[in-house]
Amino acid sequence: MKNEKEKTKNKNDNTNKKLKLTEYEQKTNNKNLGKDCSVINFDVENDVSVIDKKNKNNSDFIKTVDNETNKNEPSKNKTENNNENLDIANNKNKTKIKKKKDKNNYSPEHKKYLRSIKLKTAFVISVQIAILVIIFGLWEILVSSNVIDGFIYSSPSRMIATLGTLMKSGELITHALITLKETLLAFFIATGLGFVIAVLLWSNNTLKRILEPYIVVLNSLPKIALGPLIIIWFGAGTKAIVVMGFLIVIIVTIINILNAFLNTDKNTILALESMGANKWQIFTKIVLPSSFPDIISTLKINVGLAWIGAIMGEYLVSKAGLGYLLVYGGLVFDLDLIMTVTVVLCVLASLMYFLIALLEKFVKTRR
Numbered sequence: 082m083k084n085e086k087e088k089t090k091n092k093n094d095n096t097n098k099k100l101k102l103t104e105y106e107q108k109t110n111n112k113n114l115g116k117d118c119s120v121i122n123f124d125v126e127n128d129v130s131v132i133d134k135k136n137k138n139n140s141d142f143i144k145t146v147d148n149e150t151n152k153n154e155p156s157k158n159k160t161e162n163n164n165e166n167l168d169i170a171n172n173k174n175k176t177k178i179k180k181k182k183d184k185n186n187y188s189p190e191h192k193k194y195l196r197s198i199k200l201k202t203a204f205v206i207s208v209q210i211a212i213l214v215i216i217f218g219l220w221e222i223l224v225s226s227n228v229i230d231g232f233i234y235s236s237p238s239r240m241i242a243t244l245g246t247l248m249k250s251g252e253l254i255t256h257a258l259i260t261l262k263e264t265l266l267a268f269f270i271a272t273g274l275g276f277v278i279a280v281l282l283w284s285n286n287t288l289k290r291i292l293e294p295y296i297v298v299l300n301s302l303p304k305i306a307l308g309p310l311i312i313i314w315f316g317a318g319t320k321a322i323v324v325m326g327f328l329i330v331i332i333v334t335i336i337n338i339l340n341a342f343l344n345t346d347k348n349t350i351l352a353l354e355s356m357g358a359n360k361w362q363i364f365t366k367i368v369l370p371s372s373f374p375d376i377i378s379t380l381k382i383n384v385g386l387a388w389i390g391a392i393m394g395e396y397l398v399s400k401a402g403l404g405y406l407l408v409y410g411g412l413v414f415d416l417d418l419i420m421t422v423t424v425v426l427c428v429l430a431s432l433m434y435f436l437i438a439l440l441e442k443f444v445k446t447r448r
Contacts (some may be wrong), residue, residue, distance in 0.1 A: 235420040243417040244425075252406075257425060260391055260402040263319060264433075267326025268387035272380065275334025282335070283342040283368070284360055300332045304390070308397045317398035325397070326390025330383050337382070341375030342368050377441045384433045388426065 217237045223229045224236035247253035282289040315321040345368045353363050395404025403422050410418035
């Protein structure tokens with residue numbers, strides 16, 4: 082029995098020792114965990130501070146980069162514009178190269194056709210020059226051989242001499258510039274205003290029906306009959322001459338351009354109207370492009386009419402100009418002066434006509 086009691090006591094002592102050891106181990110483990118947690122917290126705080134510093138550095142870097150990009154934006158825009166200009170120039174060069182290649186790639190038959198066209202144009206120009214040379218040559222021969230009277234009919238040699246004297250004195254340039262200014266004023270004012278009136282009449286059918294008889298009457302009226310009224314209303318000077326040319330040109334401009342607008346294909350106009358297009362869209366997209374040949378022909382006609390109006394006005398009231406020289410030559414019976422001034426008028430009118438032909442070619446190439 083004693084032995085059993087001793088054994089139980091020993092067992093209890095062993096268990097108590099084990100419990101104390103476990104409690105001690107738990108305390109030591111808790112102390113170590115506290116130290117580790119404090120170390121971890123310290124490390125985390127250090128890491129957070131480092132991250133904050135990095136974020137601040139990154140934000141400062143981003144700000145500097147943004148400032149540099151904002152500074153460099155105009156330079157980038159300039160470079161982009163330069164690149165666009167270079168692209169446009171390169172495209173133009175490419176189109177020129179393509180045209181050259183296309184010309185080189187023409188078939189022999191097509192090359193023959195182009196040569197024939199060039200030869201025909203050269204033939205026409207040479208024949209035109211030959212006709213002038215023959216006319217002036219025969220004229221000079223007939224006068225020099227006394228077949229016709231040089232005093233009445235003048236001659237090319239006498240006209241050249243008169244032209245030389247007018248050029249030396251400076252009279253020809255001053256008078257030609259005055260008449261050219263009057264002609265250009267009448268041409269541009271009448272053509273521009275006539276175009277605007279034609280557009281208004283086309284856009285408003287009732288207005289066209291109201292003004293149509295008045296336009297027809299003014300067209301049939303001889304403008305020289307309005308000469309005395311023009312002189313009284315506008316005085317004897319440049320204004321009266323410009324008004325005379327204006328009245329001659331504007332009526333023809335209105336009638337021709339209005340007829341060109343009205344002759345536009347009605348089916349295409351109806352198609353655009355069915356799509357909801359307004360008057361301005363129909364005019365810019367259909368009416369105006371289709372009327373371009375008629376407008377150019379009207380400009381060519383207006384060149385001659387403007388010169389006629391300027392000379393008519395100078396016949397009525399003028400103190401200077403080519404018309405004044407014609408009147409003066411008729412009064413003093415100087416036919417050399419009259420013929421010389423007539424040739425100068427023909428040259429100036431031809432130059433204006435040639436400029437309008439160049440405008441026609443330029444617009445056709447851009448269309």
